[in-house]
Amino acid sequence: MSQLQQAASLDDAINQIPDNAGAWHPVCALEDIWPNMGVCALVEDRQIAIFRLQDNLLYAIDNHDPHSDANVLSRGIVGDLGGERVVASPIYKHHYQLRTGVCVEDDSVCLNTYAVEVRDGAIWVQV
Amino acid sequence: MNQLTRVVVVGNGMVGHYFMQELVKRHPDLAAANLQVTVLGEEPRPAYDRVHLSSFFSGSTAEDLSLVEPGFYDRPGLELRLNARVSQIDRHQHTITLSDNTVLSYDKLVLATGSFPFVPSVAGRDRENCFVYRTIEDLEAMTAAGKSAKSGVVVGGGLLGLECAKALRDMGLDTHVVEFAPRLMAVQVDEAGGKVLRSKIEELGVHVHTSRNTTAIVDGATARHRMVFFDETWLETDMIVFSAGIRPRDELARDSGLAIGARGGIAIDDFSRSSDHDIYAIGECASWNDEMYGLVAPGYDMARTACAHLSGETTSTFQGADMSTKLKLMGVDVASVGDAHGKTHDCRSYQYTDEVRNIYKKIVVSEDGKKLLGAVLIGNADEYGTLQQMTINEMALPENPEFLILPASDGKEKPGLGVDALPDSAVMCSCNNVSKGAIGEAVAAGNCSIGAIKACTKAGTACGGCVPLVTQVMKAQMVKLGMTVNNHLCEHFPYSRQELYHLVRVGEIRTFADLLHKHGKGLGCDICKPTAASILASCWNDFILKKDLASLQDSNDYFLGNIQKDGSYSVVPRMPGGEVTPDGLIAIGQIAKKYNLYTKVTGGARVDMFGARVEQLPNIWEELIAAGFESGHAYGKSLRTVKSCVGSTWCRYGVDDSVGLAVQLENRYKGLRAPHKIKFGVSGCTRECAEAQGKDVGLIATENGWNLYVCGNGGMKPRHAELIASDLSKEEAIRMIDRFLMFYIRTADRLQRTSTWRDNLEGGLDYLRDVVINDSLGLGAELEAQMQHVVDNYQDEWKTAVNDPEVRKRFRSFVNSVAGDNNIVFVKERDQMRPATVEEKKQAKVIPILATTE
Numbered sequence: 001m002s003q004l005q006q007a008a009s010l011d012d013a014i015n016q017i018p019d020n021a022g023a024w025h026p027v028c029a030l031e032d033i034w035p036n037m038g039v040c041a042l043v044e045d046r047q048i049a050i051f052r053l054q055d056n057l058l059y060a061i062d063n064h065d066p067h068s069d070a071n072v073l074s075r076g077i078v079g080d081l082g083g084e085r086v087v088a089s090p091i092y093k094h095h096y097q098l099r100t101g102v103c104v105e106d107d108s109v110c111l112n113t114y115a116v117e118v119r120d121g122a123i124w125v126q127v
Numbered sequence: 128m129n130q131l132t133r134v135v136v137v138g139n140g141m142v143g144h145y146f147m148q149e150l151v152k153r154h155p156d157l158a159a160a161n162l163q164v165t166v167l168g169e170e171p172r173p174a175y176d177r178v179h180l181s182s183f184f185s186g187s188t189a190e191d192l193s194l195v196e197p198g199f200y201d202r203p204g205l206e207l208r209l210n211a212r213v214s215q216i217d218r219h220q221h222t223i224t225l226s227d228n229t230v231l232s233y234d235k236l237v238l239a240t241g242s243f244p245f246v247p248s249v250a251g252r253d254r255e256n257c258f259v260y261r262t263i264e265d266l267e268a269m270t271a272a273g274k275s276a277k278s279g280v281v282v283g284g285g286l287l288g289l290e291c292a293k294a295l296r297d298m299g300l301d302t303h304v305v306e307f308a309p310r311l312m313a314v315q316v317d318e319a320g321g322k323v324l325r326s327k328i329e330e331l332g333v334h335v336h337t338s339r340n341t342t343a344i345v346d347g348a349t350a351r352h353r354m355v356f357f358d359e360t361w362l363e364t365d366m367i368v369f370s371a372g373i374r375p376r377d378e379l380a381r382d383s384g385l386a387i388g389a390r391g392g393i394a395i396d397d398f399s400r401s402s403d404h405d406i407y408a409i410g411e412c413a414s415w416n417d418e419m420y421g422l423v424a425p426g427y428d429m430a431r432t433a434c435a436h437l438s439g440e441t442t443s444t445f446q447g448a449d450m451s452t453k454l455k456l457m458g459v460d461v462a463s464v465g466d467a468h469g470k471t472h473d474c475r476s477y478q479y480t481d482e483v484r485n486i487y488k489k490i491v492v493s494e495d496g497k498k499l500l501g502a503v504l505i506g507n508a509d510e511y512g513t514l515q516q517m518t519i520n521e522m523a524l525p526e527n528p529e530f531l532i533l534p535a536s537d538g539k540e541k542p543g544l545g546v547d548a549l550p551d552s553a554v555m556c557s558c559n560n561v562s563k564g565a566i567g568e569a570v571a572a573g574n575c576s577i578g579a580i581k582a583c584t585k586a587g588t589a590c591g592g593c594v595p596l597v598t599q600v601m602k603a604q605m606v607k608l609g610m611t612v613n614n615h616l617c618e619h620f621p622y623s624r625q626e627l628y629h630l631v632r633v634g635e636i637r638t639f640a641d642l643l644h645k646h647g648k649g650l651g652c653d654i655c656k657p658t659a660a661s662i663l664a665s666c667w668n669d670f671i672l673k674k675d676l677a678s679l680q681d682s683n684d685y686f687l688g689n690i691q692k693d694g695s696y697s698v699v700p701r702m703p704g705g706e707v708t709p710d711g712l713i714a715i716g717q718i719a720k721k722y723n724l725y726t727k728v729t730g731g732a733r734v735d736m737f738g739a740r741v742e743q744l745p746n747i748w749e750e751l752i753a754a755g756f757e758s759g760h761a762y763g764k765s766l767r768t769v770k771s772c773v774g775s776t777w778c779r780y781g782v783d784d785s786v787g788l789a790v791q792l793e794n795r796y797k798g799l800r801a802p803h804k805i806k807f808g809v810s811g812c813t814r815e816c817a818e819a820q821g822k823d824v825g826l827i828a829t830e831n832g833w834n835l836y837v838c839g840n841g842g843m844k845p846r847h848a849e850l851i852a853s854d855l856s857k858e859e860a861i862r863m864i865d866r867f868l869m870f871y872i873r874t875a876d877r878l879q880r881t882s883t884w885r886d887n888l889e890g891g892l893d894y895l896r897d898v899v900i901n902d903s904l905g906l907g908a909e910l911e912a913q914m915q916h917v918v919d920n921y922q923d924e925w926k927t928a929v930n931d932p933e934v935r936k937r938f939r940s941f942v943n944s945v946a947g948d949n950n951i952v953f954v955k956e957r958d959q960m961r962p963a964t965v966e967e968k969k970q971a972k973v974i975p976i977l978a979t980t981e
Binding site for chain 1: 651656
C-alpha cells in the first residue's frame with residue numbers, strides 16, 4: 001500500500017464510509033495542486049476541497065466553511081496543530097482537521113471527509 | 128448616606144477632576160447615594176492635562192489634553208459649571224457666592240483651586256506680549272504672539288521655565304532663560320548638577336543667564352522689549368514669559384477665615400480637612416505640615432484621602448509625599464530623588480561627572496552607608512527607578528553603592544534593583560498610585576504586555592517615567608507565575624518574530640522549507656507561514672506567488688485581493704496620493720460595469736471594486752493594467768495608501784506640494800511587506816486636511832520644511848502620531864522614513880501596528896528618535912540600504928501574475944470546471960450589487976450571475 005492509499009484508507013476507517021458510499025470520480029492531475037496547497041473540485045454538485053501535503057499526502061473535505069457560510073476552505077493555509085494536520089479557514093480562521101473534518105475550535109462541527117487517491121498521476125475522489 | 132449631602136467642588140483642574148473620578152468610583156450612582164455634587168470650574172473648558180501642557184506646542188489640541196471622558200459630567204446628581212468663579216464663602220450659612228451673585232448651599236465644600244503663576248513685581252510686567260504659562264488660553268496667546276516674534280525670554284529657570292523655553296525654541300525663536308538664582312532648577316538640583324544641566328541646555332541653542340534680577344521692562348531698540356537687570360546690563364526680546372514659580376490660590380480661604388499655612392496655602396490635616404471640618408482642601412492650594420506640593424501625584428493622594436473621608440472612611444490619611452521627579456527637558460534627562468541636596472545630618476555622597484558627554488550623577492547615603500537618602504541625575508537618568516525605590520522603601524544598599532551610578536564597564540551588569548526585593552505595597556506609578564501588587568494582579572489576570580498593563584492599571588499613563596520599572600515588574604511576575612515570558616511565534620518556531628527576522632536575514636534564508644528545517648519543527652501553520660512570507664518579502668522581495676512562496680500566503684495575498692464574507696474578492700488599483708486622471712476614472716468605471724462590480728470611494732482616497740469571483744480576477748486586472756493601473760496592495764500587510772490634501776499647487780493656504788510628495792512616497796514604498804498594514808498621510812499645511820497625525824507615518828508642511836510624525840492610528844484604538852523630527856527637507860524626510868519603517872519591520876511583532884509597537888517600545892519616543900533620527904545604534908545606513916533593496920526589487924504583482932500562465936491557472940473556483948461558485952449571489956441595493964443574505968438566498972431573490980468568464 002502506498003502512502004497515498006494509507007491516508008485515504010485511514011479516512012475511510014474513521015468515517016466508516018460504507019462500501020456503497022459513492023462512486024469514484026477523476027478530478028484533476030496531481031500536478032494541478034501545488035505542494036502544501038488546496039484546490040476545489042465540483043463533483044456531483046458538491047464542492048470538495050482537496051489538499052496536497054508534503055510527500056504527496058492527499059486529503060479531501062467539504063469546501064464549505066459553516067462558520068462563515070462561504071465556500072472557501074480550499075483556499076486556506078494548511079499545516080499542523082499538535083501534530084494533527086489542519087486547514088485554517090481564510091474568513092474567521094477556524095481550523096479543521098484534515099483527517100476527521102472536526103473543527104478544532106468547536107468540536108460540535110464536523111465536515112464530511114472523502115476518500116481520495118492518485119491513479120496514474122490523476123486524483124480521484126469518492127463521492 | 129441616608130440624608131442628601133450637597134457637595135460643592137471648587138476647581139476643575141487635574142486634582143479637582145481626580146477627586147470626582149474617585150467619588151464616582153465609590154458611588155457610581157451619585158443620586159442613589161444621596162449625593163448632589165456641583166463642580167465649579169473657572170476656565171472655559173473642563174479638566175485637562177497640565178503636566179503635558181507643552182505638548183500643545185508640538186501639535187496636541189485641547190481635546191487631546193482633556194482628561195474628561197465624554198459624558199462623565201452628564202450623570203444624575205452631578206453638575207459641572209464652567210466659567211464659574213467663586214467670590215465668597217460664607218461658612219456660617221454654609222453657602223458660596225459666585226461672581227454673578229448666584230448663591231449655592233453646601234454641606235461639604237472641597238477647595239481644589241490650584242495655584243497661580245508668580246510674576247515678580249517688575250515695572251513693565253503688564254506690557255503687551257508678556258505672558259504666564261498655566262492654561263491653554265495662555266498657550267494660545269503665546270503661540271499667536273510667537274508668529275510675529277524673533278526672540279523670546281523665559282523668566283525662571285525651574286522645571287516649568289525650561290519646558291517653556293523648549294516651546295519658544297520650537298517656535299523658532301532665539302530663546303533666553305533668565306534665572307534669579309545662581310543655577311538652573313535650584314530646587315531639585317545641586318550646584319554641580321546645575322552646571323552640567325546648563326551646558327546641556329546651552330548646547331541646544333538656548334541662552335542661559337543666571338543670577339539675574341530684572342528691575343524693569345521698557346521699550347527696546349531692536350526688539351519690542353528691553354529687560355533691564357539690577358547691574359544695568361540689559362537684554363532685548365520680542366516676548367517674555369514669566370515662569371518664576373507658583374503660589375497657592377488661597378484667597379477664598381483667607382477671606383473666610385480658614386487657617387493658612389506658614390508659607391501660605393490652606394492648612395489641612397491628615398484627612399485633607401481645613402480648620403473648618405466641612406471644608407476640604409486638595410492639591411496645590413493646600414498646605415500640609417506647612418509643606419505645599421507642586422506636583423500632581425501628592426494632589427491625587429490628597430484627593431483620594433478627602434474622598435475617603437467624605438465617604439465616612441477614616442483609615443486612609445495623607446502622610447506627605449515623595450517629591451522625587453524625573454523629567455526630560457529639551458531632551459535632557461533630569462531627575463531628583465529624596466534628599467538631593469544632602470541636607471540630612473552627617474550624610475555622605477558619591478558623585479560622578481562626565482564633562483565630555485555632560486552627565487552628572489550623585490547619590491546621598493546615610494552616615495552608616497546602609498541607606499540611600501537621595502540622588503541627582505543629569506544627562507542620563509536610567510537609574511532613576513532603582514534609586515527612587517531604594518530610597519522610598521529604605522532598602523539596604525549594595526556593598527559598593529558607587530556602582531549604582533558609575534557607567535557599566537566590561538559588559539558587567541550594574542547592580543540593578545532586584546524588583547523581587549520590593550514589597551507589594553511599593554508604589555511603582557506615583558501619578559496614578561499603582562502598587563507593585565496591583566501590577567502583579569494584572570499580570571495574573573492575563574495582561575502580559577506593557578500596553579495591556581497600562582490599559583488595565585493606568586500605570587505609566589500619566590508622566591510615563593515609571594514604564595521601564597513597571598516592565599521589569601511585569602516580566603518578573605510572569606516568571607514567578609510560571610508563565611514563560613514567551614514570545615514564541617507559534618508551536619513551530621521557538622522564536623519571536625523579531626528573532627525570526629534576524630535568522631532569515633543573517634542566514635540568507637529564502638524559503639519557508641529551509642527556515643522550518645533549520646529553525647523550526649512540524650509543518651507550520653496559518654500563523655507562522657504568513658509571518659515567514661512577510662519576512663521573506665521584507666528581506667528579499669521575491670514575487671510572492673512563486674511556487675515555494677505561494678502556499679505561505681494568506682488567502683488575501685494568494686489571490687491578490689481581499690476575501691469578502693461571501694468568498695468573493697475586492698479589486699483595488701493603486702492611485703498614488705489619491706491622484707487619478709479622468710481617463711483612469713473612466714477605465715475603472717467601464718471595467719466595474721463590465722464585470723458588474725460594486726464600487727465605492729474609500730477613506731484612503733481610491734476606488735474599491737467588490738464582488739469579483741476568483742476566476743474573474745486575472746481578466747479584470749489585465750484590463751486595469753492595460754489602462755495604466757497597478758496593484759494597490761489592499762490585500763497585503765504592506766503600504767496601503769498615502770493620503771494627501773491638494774497642497775500648495777491649488778490650495779490658497781498650502782505651504783508645500785503635498786500631492787507631489789505623497790505620490791513620491793507611495794511609489795517608493797508600494798509593495799513593502801511589513802508586520803501589519805501601513806498608512807501614510809501628507810498635509811500641505813498645518814490645517815492638516817490629510818489627517819496625517821492619524822497615520823503610521825505623517826508629514827506636515829511648514830514654512831521651514833516637513834514635520835515628520837510617526838505611530839498614529841485611527842481604527843479601533845485611535846492614537847495621535849508623535850512628532851519625531853521637524854523642518855526636514857524632502858530628501859531627509861525620506862531617509863528618516865526608510866529607517867523608521869525598516870526598524871519597525873525588524874522589531875515589531877506579527878500583526879502589530881506601529882502604534883502598539885510604539886506603546887510597547889521600551890524607552891518610548893525618545894528611544895525611537897535616538898535610533899531613527901540620531902542613529903544611536905549606528906544602524907542608519909544599513910536600514911536605508913535594506914529599504915533601497917526592497918524599492919529596487921519592486922514589481923507589480925498583478926502584472927507578474929497575469930503574465931504567468933502557471934500562476935494564472937490558480938485563479939479559478941474549481942479545478943475541474945469553469946463554473947463559478949453558485950454561493951456568491953447578489954441582490955440590488957441603491958442601484959448596485961451587494962451580497963445576498965442567507966434569507967435572501969433561500970428565497971431565491973437573487974440576481975443571476977453574469978457570464979463573464981471568457
